[in-house]
Amino acid sequence: MTDNIVKIRGLNKTFIRKTLITRHVEYIYAARNVNLDIPRDSFYGLVGETGSGKTTLGKLILRLIEPDSGSIIFDGIDVTRLSQREIRRIRPMFQVIFQNPQSALNPKQRVKQLIGNPIRFQKKLDSKSVEKEVFRLLDEVQLSAEMAEYFPHQLSGGQIQRVEIARALGLKPKLLVADEPVTSLDASIRGHILNLLLQLKKNREFTVLFIGHDLHIMEKMCDILSVMYKGEIVESGSVKQIFNAPTHKYTKKLVSMRYISD
Amino acid sequence: MSELLRIEDFSFSYRHRNTTISILKKLDILIFPGEVVGLVGESGSGKSTLAKAILRIPDFKYEVSYKGSIYLNGNDLMQLNDTQLDRIRGNEISIIFQDPLSYLNPMFTIHRQIKEVLKHHEIANGIVADEMIRRCLLNVSFNYPDRIMRSYPFELSGGMRQRIMICMAMITRPKLLIADEVTSSLDALIEKEILDNINRLCSDYGTSVLLISHNLPTILKYANRIAIIYFGHIVEIVHVNNAQKGARHPYTKALFSCALAKVKDGVFPFIEGSIPKPHDVIVGCPFHLRNCPRAIDACRTTLPEMESYDEGSFRCHNPYPVEG
Numbered sequence: 001m002t003d004n005i006v007k008i009r010g011l012n013k014t015f016i017r018k019t020l021i022t023r024h025v026e027y028i029y030a031a032r033n034v035n036l037d038i039p040r041d042s043f044y045g046l047v048g049e050t051g052s053g054k055t056t057l058g059k060l061i062l063r064l065i066e067p068d069s070g071s072i073i074f075d076g077i078d079v080t081r082l083s084q085r086e087i088r089r090i091r092p093m094f095q096v097i098f099q100n101p102q103s104a105l106n107p108k109q110r111v112k113q114l115i116g117n118p119i120r121f122q123k124k125l126d127s128k129s130v131e132k133e134v135f136r137l138l139d140e141v142q143l144s145a146e147m148a149e150y151f152p153h154q155l156s157g158g159q160i161q162r163v164e165i166a167r168a169l170g171l172k173p174k175l176l177v178a179d180e181p182v183t184s185l186d187a188s189i190r191g192h193i194l195n196l197l198l199q200l201k202k203n204r205e206f207t208v209l210f211i212g213h214d215l216h217i218m219e220k221m222c223d224i225l226s227v228m229y230k231g232e233i234v235e236s237g238s239v240k241q242i243f244n245a246p247t248h249k250y251t252k253k254l255v256s257m258r259y260i261s262d
Numbered sequence: 263m264s265e266l267l268r269i270e271d272f273s274f275s276y277r278h279r280n281t282t283i284s285i286l287k288k289l290d291i292l293i294f295p296g297e298v299v300g301l302v303g304e305s306g307s308g309k310s311t312l313a314k315a316i317l318r319i320p321d322f323k324y325e326v327s328y329k330g331s332i333y334l335n336g337n338d339l340m341q342l343n344d345t346q347l348d349r350i351r352g353n354e355i356s357i358i359f360q361d362p363l364s365y366l367n368p369m370f371t372i373h374r375q376i377k378e379v380l381k382h383h384e385i386a387n388g389i390v391a392d393e394m395i396r397r398c399l400l401n402v403s404f405n406y407p408d409r410i411m412r413s414y415p416f417e418l419s420g421g422m423r424q425r426i427m428i429c430m431a432m433i434t435r436p437k438l439l440i441a442d443e444v445t446s447s448l449d450a451l452i453e454k455e456i457l458d459n460i461n462r463l464c465s466d467y468g469t470s471v472l473l474i475s476h477n478l479p480t481i482l483k484y485a486n487r488i489a490i491i492y493f494g495h496i497v498e499i500v501h502v503n504n505a506q507k508g509a510r511h512p513y514t515k516a517l518f519s520c521a522l523a524k525v526k527d528g529v530f531p532f533i534e535g536s537i538p539k540p541h542d543v544i545v546g547c548p549f550h551l552r553n554c555p556r557a558i559d560a561c562r563t564t565l566p567e568m569e570s571y572d573e574g575s576f577r578c579h580n581p582y583p584v585e586g
Contacts, residue, residue, distance in 0.1 A: 049449040156536040186304040186476065187521040191532030198528065213450065216479075220525045257450050 005175055005207050006038040006061060011070030013056060013231075029231040030056035031067070036226065036233060038175075038207060045222030045239070046211045047254070053231040054211045058177045061209070062096055063087055075174060092122045095168035099180035101160045105152045111138075111163050112148035119170045137166040141196060158189035162196065169200065179211045194221060215254060219243060227251045266470050267293040267316075267438055272330035274308075274315045283541050285311045287494040288330070290568060293438065298464070298471040300485030300502075302478055302517070304537050308494045309474045313442040316472075317351050334437070353383045356431035360443040362423035366415040373411035376430050383434055398433045402426075402459050421452040425459060432463050439464060440472045445480065457484055478521035482506075487574070490514050493538050493548040496568070498576040508573070510581035512556045513549045547579065556580045 013031040018024070030053040038044045048054045059065045061072055063079050072079045074094065079087065098104040105114055115137055116130045125133070135145055141162040152160055161181060168176055178197065182190040194217065201208060212218055218225060219239055226236040227250065234248040246252045269291040275284035285308050293299050303309050316332055316339070332339045334354065339347065351357075359365055367375060373395060380391045399407035402425040415423060424444060431439055441460060445453035461484055464471050475481050481488055488505055490498045490513065498511040509515050519531040534553040538544060544551065550561040560566075560579045568577050 049451065158536060186537065187478065188304055188517060188533035189536065191520055191523070191530035194530045195532065198530075215450075216523045217530075220523060220530070253451065257454065 003040045004037045005040045005075055006036065006209075007073040008034055008036040008061070009071050009073075010035065011057075011060060011072065012068045013053075013060060013065070014068055029053075031060060031070075032231040034070070034231075034233055036236070038209060039224070041205055041207055042224055043201060043208050043210060043222045045218045045225040046209060046228060047213060047215060047218055047225060048228030049213060052228045054228050055179055057228070058096070058179050058209065058211050061175075062094055062177055064096075092118075092171035093173055094175040094177065095171055095173040096177040096179060097161070097164045097168050097181050099183050101164040102152060102157075104164060105160065105167075107152050109151075110148065111143075111150050111152075111155075114152070114163060115148075115167045115170055118167060122171055133170065137170050140169070140200070141166045156189075157185050158192055161185065161193050165193075165196065165200070169204070169206075172204075173206055175207045175209065177209045177211070180213070181210075182217070183212070183214075190217075197221075215257075227254065264295075265292045266295045266297075266335065267291075267472075268333040269316070270331050270333065272315075272328070272332060274311060274326065274328055276324040276326045278324050281541070282327075285494055285540055286315065289496050291489055291496065291499070293470050293472060295437070295470055296465070296468050297487065298461075298473055298485045300481035300488040301472060301474045301491060302476065302481050302488060303491035304517075305476060306537050306540065307491045309476075309491060310442055312491070313357060313440045313472070313474055316440065317355060317357060318347060319351075319357075349383070352379055352431070352436075353434045354436055355438045355440065356434065356436040357440040357442065358424070358427045358431050358444050360446050362420070362427045363415060365427065366423065368415055370414075371411065372413055372415070372418075372426055375415075376411075376426075376433060379430055379433060385434060394433060395429075398429045401432075401463060402429045403455070421448055421456060424448065424456050428456070428459055428463070432467065432469070435467045436469055438470045438472065440474070442474045443476070446475070446477070453480065478518065490517065493544065494540075495548065495565075495577060497549070497578070498574065500574040500576075504573055508584065510574075510576040510584075511549075511578045512554050512582065514576075515582060516555075547577075556582070 011031050011034040015028040015030055017026045017028060019026065034057060046054050046057065060067050067080055077090065112134050116134045119125060119133055120130050134148060138145060138148060143159060143162055147159065155163065182193050185193065197208070198221065210222055222239055225239050225242045226233050227242070227248065229250045235242065235246065235251045242251060243255055246255050269289050272286060272289045273284060274286040275282050289312065301309055301312065315328065328340055334350065339350065376395045377391050380386045380394065386394055395411060396407045399410055404410050404425065418426065445456050448456065457480065460471065473481060473485055482502060482505060485502055488500055488502055489496050490511070492513050498509065498514045500509055500514065506518055509518065516533050520533060524531060535551060538548060538551065546563050547561040547566055550557040554561065558580045566577050566579045568575050
């Protein structure tokens with residue numbers, strides 16, 4: 001038996017959309033009977049095209065949205081049964097970095113507040129040790145100490161994503177959900193962020209759920225991969241297995257699309 | 263050699279708060295008939311500006327100035343007035359943008375929208391036009407053109423809208439198609455479908471394509487030649503077969519290894535630093551600021567001239583040697 005940090009059983013989530021004029025009701029199945037096991041300390045990849053429900057699944061695990069049915073067991077605790085008050089207490093254990101950090105960070109706060117405030121609230125430290133922690137984190141994500149005084153709009157896309165990583169890791173999470181962290185970045189900077197994630201993963205103990213659609217990157221980053229299609233997990237397995245012997249029709253198509261560089 | 267489009271010594275700048283910010287700096291590009299030229303660069307390097315500047319599409323907020331010339335079959339587009347240019351836009355040179363929804367009129371049906379193009383350029387009218395539209399929609403892989411013709415843009419998906427844009431651009435059988443990041447907002451599977459459509463139609467009609475993208479793998483697949491743009495300069499033009507091994511400019515090499523995620527010892531390649539802002543003033547080669555591995559003293563003081571060899575050209579003081 002391997003130790004799973006996240007165990008998802010029979011998870012369902014449906015969005016209802018009413019069209020504007022005809023009031024026709026549309027059902028969007030974002031998660032359909034999802035079963036997922038994420039082993040502890042793994043680098044878990046989740047692939048799928050737009051609208052396949054990968055971001056929704058990420059948000060469900062973080063309980064940013066409520067599922068219709070099913071259970072999510074995070075480190076032995078059923079997250080779906082907790083009240084909002086209880087969930088707040090365990091939130092530091094799962095953190096998230098979003099695709100568009102510019103909109104995820106408060107534009108009125110400086111970098112030191114953005115990284116320091118979560119630590120101050122959750123860990124109840126005095127301001128001096130918070131500050132020390134902020135500088136340590138900035139160093140860890142390879143940003144210079146003077147950036148602590150900057151506002152988000154003064155930073156470039158790559159820098160701001162590193163601030164986001166520092167903010168998430170400041171709370172020492174057990175699970176980090178990385179929702180398309182490099183999609184909005186240029187190819188030349190993307191490598192920097194990916195290396196940083198890999199390096200941090202090596203130095204600290206945490207699990208990463210990496211959501212993305214670029215198979216090229218996923219292949220090299222992840223240990224285990226799940227493929228999502230129309231709200232269902234159609235295939236899971238080790239990266240090798242998925243790329244060498246895809247079984248589902250959709251996965252086969254996806255793998256064949258991959259650009260062969262050599 | 264009879265080239266279709268010749269961009270010669272072309273510069274573009276705008277004035278903002280009494281300072282002149284130059285976006286494109288002395289570009290030289292040739293596009294031959296029936297050829298697909300890829301234009302690659304990071305965001306903010308001037309790719310889309312070039313696309314719009316070729317047709318002088320006036321969606322700039324500031325006072326702009328153009329220098330140099332763009333020849334289409336020997337006629338300088340920069341010398342034409344608006345009425346004359348209007349005959350070129352959408353007729354001889356068509357353009358497709360990234361976000362089709364903002365370029366389609368939400369109040370018009372697809373049929374009326376495409377017919378407008380035919381009417382405007384006095385190509386066809388009435389039933390003849392309808393039949394042309396139907397055939398063109400079939401050409402961009404719509405199985406039921408009549409249903410599509412009746413629908414409004416909001417009823418269609420992103421990939422379908424983009425195919426409508428292709429249909430609109432190609433129905434006049436233009437000589438040049440400018441495809442500005444046409445698939446950036448679409449999925450990999452739909453991206454392939456769209457680009458295959460463009461590719462097929464263009465080779466049928468003999469249309470040249472200026473394919474603009476930040477996604478190098480796509481460019482490598484569809485283009486014949488690739489132009490790499492950095493900070494408003496064309497740093498290298500290289501033939502696609504030669505692109506990965508025979509690139510001479512260090513930026514091209516670096517960009518290729520980043521875009522194709524060639525992992526070495528578990529480390530992803532990346533380029534140090536960040537992209538310069540348009541208003542930055544850089545002395546010398548702009549790439550030396552990003553830890554160019556082959557930077558020499560001359561790079562810090564003077565901008566290298568464009569050097570040509572038989573399969574391309576590059577702008578570098580200390581290029582990579584030709585691999586034998």
